[in-house]
Amino acid sequence: MSEHRGADDCDVLVIGAGLAGLRCAVVLAERGCEVAVWEAEDRVGGRIRTDVVDGFRCDRGFQVLNPAYPALRRAVPVRDLGLQPFDAGVVVRRDHDRVKWVHPLRQPREVPRMLMGGGLSPRQVAALLRWAAPAVRSGVLAAAHHDTDLRDALDHCRVDGISRRVLDRFLAGVLLDDTGSTSNAFALLLTRMFALGVPGLPADGMQALPELLARPILDRIHLQHKVTRIARTGADWTVTAGDVTVRAREVVVATDAPASSVLTGAPPPATKGVVTDWWAVDDLPPRPAMLSVDGRARPPGPVLNTAVISSAAPTYAPPGRHLIAASALIGPQHPTPSEAVLRRHAADILGLDASTWTLVVRHEIPDALPAQPAPLVVRRPVRSPDGLWLCGDHRDTASIQGALVSGRRVAEAIMARRSAATI
Template sequence: MTLDDTEVLIIGAGLAGLRCARVLRGAGRDVRVWEASDVIGGRVRTDVIDGFRCDRGFQVLNPAYPELKHATDVSALRLQPFGAGVAVRREANSAVWVHPLRAPTKVPAMLAGGGLGPRDVVAVGRWAAAALRPTALKAEGRHDTSLRSALDRAGVSGELRRVIDRFLAGVLLEDEGVTSNAFALLLVRMFVLGVPALPADGMQALPRQLATGLESLITLQRNVAELVRDGSGWRASDGTHGIRARHVVVATDPVSAARLAGVAAPPMHGVVTDWWAADEVPSGPPMLWVDGRSNPPGPVLNTAVISAAAPTYAPAGRHLIAASALMAKDGRAPDESVTRSHAAGILGGDGTRWSLVTRHLVPYALPEQPAPLSVRRPVHTADGIWVCGDHRDTASIQGALVSGRRTAEAILTTAS
C-alpha cells in the first residue's frame, strides 16, 4: 500500500471539518480531507426527490449565529425565512404567537386572543431576560441548572409552558427538560436576534459553500479503519489507501470520534422526520407549528408547510410538509401514519391524501447538552490527536463552525 503525505489530515467533511480545512488552507497549510460518506456535509444533507428538497432531519439555519458571517457568504445562500414567531394548535382553535420585537403592532391582538396573560408575560420575561444581555447570560452559566428547573423557578406554567416545552424539545431533541438552561437561553438569544430560514438549495448549500475551493483536497468514501502513530506524526488507512500526516483532526460524529481519538462520546439524541407531498394544504402562516394542547394526540414536536416558507423546496403547484418526532433511546420511532395524523391535526387539516416523500431516521442527531454548560471542551487529546465538532463546543451549527475554526487556530499556533 502506497502512502501519501500531508501536513494535516482531517477525518470528516461535516461543518466542523470543512471549517477547519478552510482556515488551515487559508493560512497556506497542506491539508487533506477524508470523508467516509459519498457526499460532504455530515449531518447536514439534503435529498432531492421528485423535485422536493428534504433535509436530513428537519433543520433550519439561523442567520444570527455569529460564526456564520465569518465562515460563509450568507447572502449567497438565498435564505428563505419562516414567519417570525410560532403557530400554536389549541384545544378549539389555533393562535399565532408573534415575535414581539419584529411584529410589535400585533402583540396586543396576540394577548387579546387568549393563552397569554400579564402573569405569563412576566414569568417568561423573568426566565428569558438573561438571553437579552451577554453579561447576564454569562452569569447564568456560572449558576446553571436544568431547563425544567429554571422554568419552574420562573413560574412559567399553563399553555405558555407547554408551547415553550414543545418548541424547545424540537430544537434540543429532548422533552424532559434536562438540557442546560444556559444553553437554552443561548438559543433563545439567537431566536431574538434572527429568524430561522432555509437556503434556496437546501441545507446542503451550507457545507457546499464551505467546501468551495477545497474540492481537490476532499476524498469521499474513505472510512478510516486504522489510525496509528508514525514517528512524530500519524498514519491513517482505510484498508486500501494510506496517508501520513503531521497532524490529524478527527472531525467525525461523536461516536466515531470516540473510536478514533479515544474521547468520551456524549449521549446523543435521535429524531425522525417525515416529509409529505400534497396538492392542497391548510391555510395558515408560514411558521413552525407546535401542539399547545394539554393532551396532544401524537408525538410530533413541530410541523410546518415547508414550501409556504421556502417555495424552492417543492415543484410548482405542489406543497411539502415536514414533521419531526423524537426517537426512543433504543432507536424506535413512531409509525409514519401516527406522525402524519398528528401533523395534520396540528396544521388543522386532513393528511389522508398526503403522500410520503421520504422518512429520515437520524439516531445521532444532536449531542446532549446537560447542565452545567461546558462551552469549550479540549480539542487536543493527551495522545496528540485533534478533535472538533459540535460536541466540543455547543450542540448547534454555530458550535460546529466555532469548533472547526478553534481547532485550526490551535494547530496553526502549534505549527508556528
C-alpha cells in the same frame, strides 16, 4: 473533489467533511497549511444533508439556519445561500382552535392582538420575560457557572400553563429533549439567536451550507475515504482508508460523536435522536410560513413541531405542489412512531385533511445532536491524550454555531503549535 484516488502526505489530515471539519480545513488552508480532508460519504456535510426526491428537497432531520450565528457570517457569504425565512413566531394548536404567537420584537403591532386572543395572561407573559431576560444580554455564556437545567429554571420563573407547554414543545424540537434536563444557559443562548435573527432555509436545501463552505478547498477533499486505522509513526501519524494510506504531521478527527469515539477510544457523549417525515400534497389553502406546535395539555401524538415547509421555502417543492414536515423524538424513552401516527398528529395540529398526503421520505437519525446538560460546557478539550485533534459540535455547543467555532478553534490551536515549534 476526488472520490477514488488517495491523497499525498500532508501537514494536516482532517477526518470528516462536516461543518467542523470543513471550517477547520479552510482556516488551515488560508494560513498556508498543506491540508487534506477525508470523508467517508459521497458528499460533504456530515449530518447536514439534503435528499432531492421527485423534485422535493428534504433535509435529513428538519433543520433551519439562523443567519444571526456569528460564526456562520464569518465562515461563508450568507447571501449566496438564498435564505428563505420563516415568519417569526409559532402557530399554537389549542383545544378548539389555532392561534398565532408572533415574535414581539419583529411584529410589535401584533402583540396586543396576540395577548387578547392567544390565551396568555399578563402573569404568564411576565414569567416568560423573567426567564428570557438574560438572553438579551450578550454575556449570557459568562453566567454559565450559575447554570441549572431548563426545567428548574422555568419552574423558578413560574412559567406555567399554555405558555409553558408551548415553550417546552418548541424548545424540545430545537434541543431534541423533552425532559427539561438540557442546560438553561444553552436554551437562553439559542433564544438570543432567535431574537437576533429569523431562521430560514437555503434555496438549494441545507446541503448548500457545507457545499458553500467547501468551495475554497474542493481539490483537497477526498470522498468515500472511510478511515479504518490511525497509528503513530514516530512524530507523525499514519492513517488508512481502504487501500489508501497517508502520512500526516497532525490528524484532526472531525466526525460526529459516535464515530469520533470509535476512532479515538474516548467515551461517547450522550446523543439525542429524531425522526422526520416529509409529505407531498397537491392542494392546500394558503398557510402561515411558521412552525406549528401542540399547546394542548394532552396532545394526541408525539409530534414536536410541524410546518408546511413550502410556505416558507417555495424551492423545496415543485411548482404547484406543497411539502409538509413533522418531527418526533426517538431513543430509549421514545419508541419510533409509525408514519401513520406522525401524519395523523401533524394533520390535527395543522388543521388539515391528511388523506391525500403522500410520504416522500422518512429520516431516522438516532444521533442527531449531542446532549447539552447543565452546567453548560462550551470549550471542551480540543486534543486527546495521545495527540489527536478533536472538533465537532460535541466539543462546543450542539449547534451549527458550535460546529463552526470548534473547527476554527482547532485550526488556530494547530497553527499556534506549529508557530511555537519553529521558534
